[in-house]
Amino acid sequence: MSAQRASQLVEAGLWLRLSGDHEGAKRLFEQALKLDPTNARARQLLDSPPPAPQQAGAVSNLDWGLATGHTPTPPPVGKSTPTPPPITKSSSTRPFGEGPPAGTHTVRLGEAEAPAIPDVPRFEDPHGEVMITGGDDDAPADNSTLVFGLSGVPVPPSASAGSLPQTGTLVFGGAAARGQGNAPPQVAPAGGGTLVFGNDRSAPPQVAPVAPASTLVFGNTRDAPLQAASAEPGGGTLVFGSGKETVAPETSPVAGPASSTLVFGAPGQSTPPPIAPVGESSTLQFGTLAREQNQVTTDPGLPPFAIDEEPPVEEAPPVKSSSTLQFNFDDMVPGSAASPRAPSAPPEEPQTAWETSNPRIDISQLDLDTPGEGAGFDLISSPAPAPKPRSPAQLREEVATLLSGAKDLLDLDDHSGAMELINKALELDPTDAAALKLKDRSERTLQAMFESKLGDLMVTPRVKLKDDEIIWLNLDHRAGFVLAQIDGSVSFEDLFAVSGMSRLDTARILAQLVEEGVISKG
Amino acid sequence: MAEKEPVIGIDLGTTNSVVATVQGGAPVVIRNRTGSNLTPSVVAVSKTGKRLVGQIAKRQAITNPQDTVYACKRLIGRKFSSQQVQDALKVLSYQVVCGEHDDIRVKLGGKDISLPEISAMVLRELKADADQYFGRPVTRAVITVPAYFNDGQRQATKDAGRIAGLDVLRIVNEPTAAALAYGFGKTVNGKITVFDLGGGTFDVSVLEVGNGVFDVIATGGDTYLGGEDFDNRVIEWLVMGFAKEHGIDLRKDRMALQRLKDAAEKAKIELSTVKETQINLPFICTPPGGGAALHLQKALTREKLEELCSDLVERCITHCDQVLAEAKVKPGDLKEMILVGGMTRMPRVVEAVKKYFKRDPCKGVHPDEVVALGAAVQADALTSEESHVLLLDVTPQSLGVAIAGGYVRRLIPKNTTVPTSVTELFNTSKDEQTTVKIMVLQGEAELAHQNELLGEFILTGLRSAKRGEVEIEVTFEINSEGIVSVSARDKETGQKQSITVTASGGLTEDELQKILEEQGDYMLEARASDELKNKRAELDAVMKEVGDLLPKVQKVTEGSEFGVDAVAKAVKGLESARRAREQGNLAAVSEAVDTLNRTLNLFRGVIQRIGTR
CATH class of the missing domain: 1.10.10 (Arc Repressor Mutant, subunit A)
Structure with a gap:
């Protein structure tokens, strides 16, 4: 019973965190831990820092109902998944706080409304790395990690993940600190190239290093991240847009030689696209994939994606504004042509203090299913999604959870936090008598509190x-x-x-x- | 010798009202509770259900438009079906409904309220300021109205005064009051003009002054031209500038618009004395997509303001032309020119008026106070035995009957001193006419239908004869109470019919009585509420003191039986005081105050005796 109650509190706490009341959320997580000390989620959320304040507004508009954990996180890729190799000195992925290694740059583009960047950095990949030209350092390192977007801090090294020579990792945007989201991208080892554009909310792509595999993730993968299966050499995976709810990857299929998967837009919550097709086949998905799949299978005869020896693109795409990122696909080339594809590693618990406090930005919950201008790419400027219809039972359950959290907060004298939850509950069911009663109680108390301050x-x-x-x-x-x-x-x-x-x-x-x-x- | 009972003069304006009195022989304005001479004629019921009057009601007029009544002077005493009312309805933000007798009711706070009641709320506010000024209740007043107000409108204003608890000694024309404020009744004989550009209306009048009689020869203007139009030009300019800069239309945000209106008025007033002013509205709006709130900061020069409003000034001058033509006078014939209304402080307006009338305006009295001061002079003259000012009650508009061809035959011209009586002979207009319809009309128009119909009756049983052969004697009588009696008598047969016309402001006597009773209850409630408020404040203070002393007493009496008992009682007393405060019951709050005061005295004694050892 207490475990269930604790879970409810965690859910309620997440609401609060999303609405920006981190203090209230913290209290609820603490309360949940008191009730159920074994509640790992509560502990993890308590340990993990809230997202950056800029996000709060945007995130609060999101449809949380689809991401409250009803959908299980996809299982980790098969047991046989090899452990990523340890970090080697040749990797340019570095712990936070250390100076950048020679020849590499960590680039962060804008925290909120980034102005247009006049001098667009040029990308070159002379040695299987993704780098910016014009650097005043020598560039002997084989690997580079570039983090673009809102995270505010550079991507840290993962203790368990290593980078081998010929590996490049780019993360555009940030990952939210929720669930497994703290784990940074597992840097692909030898020859592997990983590019993550946008946000991977729960868990970032775990692209296992099997040379010369390449993975590009554009946009967002929601709860279920892209778990690229072990791929054979020559495999390439691109995900454009947002994976929502479950993008459960096919764990068993193994990308055969020269196989490619491209997912454009937003896979919906039902059947995920097979990310790693076998053999020569290539899968391309454009636009929105909500519930039903829009699969466009390319001619099997087409060459595999982005396994070129020399990436043809040298210039990075110009960033027009922080709310609209426009990518020229041709410019987005994974790090190394020679990177072998590797089986992905399972998501790992945060290992360092940095990882647990990495304020990753999460815009993955934006409903990319909403048709509109630039759907799937116009991530930030997309209009707020219409609420998804819920069954009465679901509604009742959610309202009950919220009200239960509100009651707990009221017991803790956090009336502001309680009001947040009550208002959310009333949004779901404006006629709920219990919610109205609680609201009245809370309002009166809050009013008295504020007036006493006056x-x-x-x-x-x-x-x-x-x-x-x-x-x-x-x-x-x-x-x-x-x-x-x-x-x-x-x-x-x-x-x-x-x-x-x-x-x-x-x-x-x-x-x-x-x-x-x-x-x-x- | 008993002190003279105070009497006040009230300028009940469309936009602002002013109250004044005569003290030591000189008229003075009574300031309101906010320290201002002007009280906006605005009434509202706030979202919290509180009744608001004056400045505070004006401040929320835009954010709470449905429950804010303004400019009710434009409607008072009129018929709902009249063209003026139907025109006004198009621009009003509050809801107006038709009453039982084609009178006007306003929806306010969910209730239908008559216009005299609304005006009464403003008058009561002014009366309260006067009460405070004199330190005792004021019950007698003179109220001003525009010269063009008919009997119905004047009666409605009188009713408003009665509802507010005022005995309205007289209703005076605004231009007459303005002229009186300058003492023109004694010093000037001849024609003068009053140029009154107020907050919402513009009136220009030509008066013939002589031997204490003020005859309004002609009056005209525009009931939809005033200071608010000037404010709107500034608002427009600010909105456009902001839209150009940020792409946001501030008019869509009521809070922003309210601030713009306040700022525009303030800037306009400032520009009457300085050449440039800063309009500073921080956090005026939040961009649609969120983010930091935007500020509006702009400098407005007098030159720019004049450019924005030049056509409005032109309109005023055009009306002057029309009124002077109607009065058959030239600007050069006028002996004096009086400026009335806050807008006449604007240098551009003064310039234009000077240029048109070819003379400097009278100086020495503030234009927005001059009417109230004149009313106060009249009020003082009416109640003072020593006063040398001769004041006569006159008919505001002509009275007559409808005659053949749809015309009017005036029997009592306007400005006739009352009481008065006039008899005139009429003949039948058709052959074999045995009945005649007498239609009593009020107004200055030549055509019957353009005048106000006060009443009608039919005289029957006339001898059947050729047209013009039967004579009918029609008599108009106005007694000192202003009641008009009209009778028609067949001279041959002596048969007579008559009608008595009492001016009605839209409310019947029964309705008025009912309102007065309700008003009495409201006043009692208001008094009780004030008392409760004061007691609550007293309770808060004593609760705080007891609460502060409690730990000290606890400490110094620790261990003693007295201490335990006293502290427990004090805690209990505080608890019940809190409950009483929340309940809002006056008796309970008073009791709690008494209890805690006793505790406080006890605590003070304990601290003094034991605490200092």
């Missing part, structure tokens, strides 16, 4: 800062409106009346302004 409501507050100081505050337009009404002639009580917002919202804003020293209590 003191006598008949007092006339005053702005303490000058106009040129105010503009440096971090306020939203609602707080700005309330602040504009404070002119030394209206009391707190009057402000409740003129704000045009609910009394609770106004009290919250006023309490915040008082707390931050923007206004005085009389």
Whole structure:
């Protein structure tokens, strides 16, 4: 019973974390661990840091229902999967904090709204590496790790993963710190090339190093990552767009010589595309794959993808904006033509402190099934997805879970966190009596709390800062409106009346302004 | 000698209202509770259910448009079916419905409220400020109305005063009040003009002043031209600039629009005295996709403002032309020119008016206070035995009957001193006519249908004869209460029919009585609410003090039997005080205050005796 309760708390905590209330989430994870000390997920979430603040807004709009863990994480690739070789000194993947090895650069493109980059880095691959030209260092290293996107920190080395000469790894975007998502890409060993564009939420692609296999992942793989099966030499895998829910790879098929798999768009939650076809066949998937598969099988006679000795592309694609990434497929060439394909390693637990605190950005939950401009690629600017229909039983279960979490938070006196969960529950079922009752209770308590911070409501507050100081505050337009009404002639009580917002919202804003020293209590 | 009972003069404006009184022989404006001379004529019920009047109601007018009533002066005393009302409905943001007698009701806070009640809320606010100023209740007032108001509109204004608890001594024309404020009744004889550009309306009047009588010769203007139009030009300019810069239309966000309106008005006022002003609206909106809130920062020059509003000033001058033509006077014939309304502070307006009237306007009285000050002068004159100002009640508009051909025959011209009586003979207009319909009309128009119909009756049993042979004597009588009686008598037979017309502001006497009773209940509630508020504040203070002393008392009395008992009682007392505070029951709160005060005294004594050892 307590284990079940703990699980519910973990779920509720995840809601909170997504909505940006990391403190509330932490409390729930701690509560879950108290109830069930063996709850590994709770421990892991507690240990793992919340995602970067910029993400909160975007993530909060996501359809969590499809990613709450109802779908099991795909099993690791067969037991025979070889352990990735240890990191060797020749690898340019480096622990965080260390200086970059000679000849390599770690590039991070923008944290939020990256402006257009005037000087697009040029990619060259003279020795089976992905590098940026123009570096002022010598470039003797055989391997490079480039991390593009929002993670904010360079990709760390994986203790278990090693890089061998002739290996290149590029990660565009970031992976979220959830589930197994902390594990960085397992760097392909000898000759293997791995490119991950976008985000792999739960677990990043585990591309086992079997030379000369190449794997490119564009966009997002959601809960279930791309687990490239052991591939024979010459195999290539590309995933464009988003794998949603389950992209359970075929673990058994083995990519035969020169086999290629291309998945464009967003595989849906049902049958995943076979990623590693056997033999000469190539699979290309374009667009959105929701529930049914859109498979376009290419002519078996086509040559395998990206196994060229010399990559034809030298220039990186220009980044137009942070919200729209446009890739020229021709430019995206895996690291080494000679990389042999290797069986993928199972996702591993975080090994280092860095790994557990890697704030990986997760945009993988964006619903790429939504048709629209640039679907599958216009990841960040995609409109918010329409809520998926749920069965009444599912709804009840979710509401119950949320309310249970809310009650726990209320017991812990975290009314703000509780309100988040209650509001979420009411979004699912606006008529739920228990939720409405809890909301009322919470609102009253919160209101009393905020009002007590204000003191006598008949007092006339005053702005303490000058106009040129105010503009440096971090306020939203609602707080700005309330602040504009404070002119030394209206009391707190009057402000409740003129704000045009609910009394609770106004009290919250006023309490915040008082707390931050923007206004005085009389 | 008993102190003279205070009396006030009220300028009940479309946009703003002002209250004034005469003190030490000089008229002065009474400031409102926010320290301002002007009280916006805006009434609202906030989202939290609170009734708001004045500045605070204005501040939320845009964020709460459905429950904010403004410019009700444009509608008061009119019929719902009238063209003016139907035109007004197109631009009002609040809901207006038709009452039982074709009168107007406003939906406010889920209730249908008559317009005199709405005006009464504003008047009550002004009365409260006056009460506070004098330190005792004020019950008598003179209220001003536009010169073009008919009897119905004047009566509705009187009803509003009555609902607000005021005995309205007299309703005075605004231009007359303005002229009185300058003392023109004593010093000037001749024609003067009053140029009144207010917040929402523009009126221009020509008055003939002589021997204490103020005769409004002509009046005109535009009921939809005022300071708000100037504000809107500034808002438009700001919105366009912001849209150009950020691609966001601020008008779509009510909060942003409210701030823009406030800022535009402020900037406009500032530009009357300075050449350039900064408009600074931090965190005006959040971009649609999220992210940091944007600021609006812009400098507005007087030159730019004048450029934006030049056509509005032109419109004012055009109306002046029309009114002067109607009054058959030339600008050069006018002895004085008075500027009324805050907008006449704008240098561009002053310039245009000076250029047109070819003279400097009267100076010395603030344009937005002048009408209230004049009303106060009148109020003082009415109640003072020493006053030398002769004040006469006059008919605001002409009274007459409809005659053949659809025309009007005026029996009592406007500005006739009341009481008065006029008799005139009429003849039948058709052969064999045995009945005659008497239609009593009020207004200045030549055509009958363009005037206000006050009432009608039929005189029957006339001798059958050729047209013009039968004579009918029609008598109009207005008594000192303003009640109009019209009678028609067949001179041959002596047969008589009559009608009594009492001006109606849209409410029947029964309705008025009911409102007055409800109002009494509301006043009681409001008083109780104020009392509760004060008691709560008292309770909060004493609770805090007891709470602060509790640990100290606990410490100094530790171990003693007294300590345990006293502390336990104090804790219990605090707990019940908290409950009483939440319940909002006045008796319970008062009791809690008393209990805690006793505890506080005890604690203070304990600390003093034991704590200092």
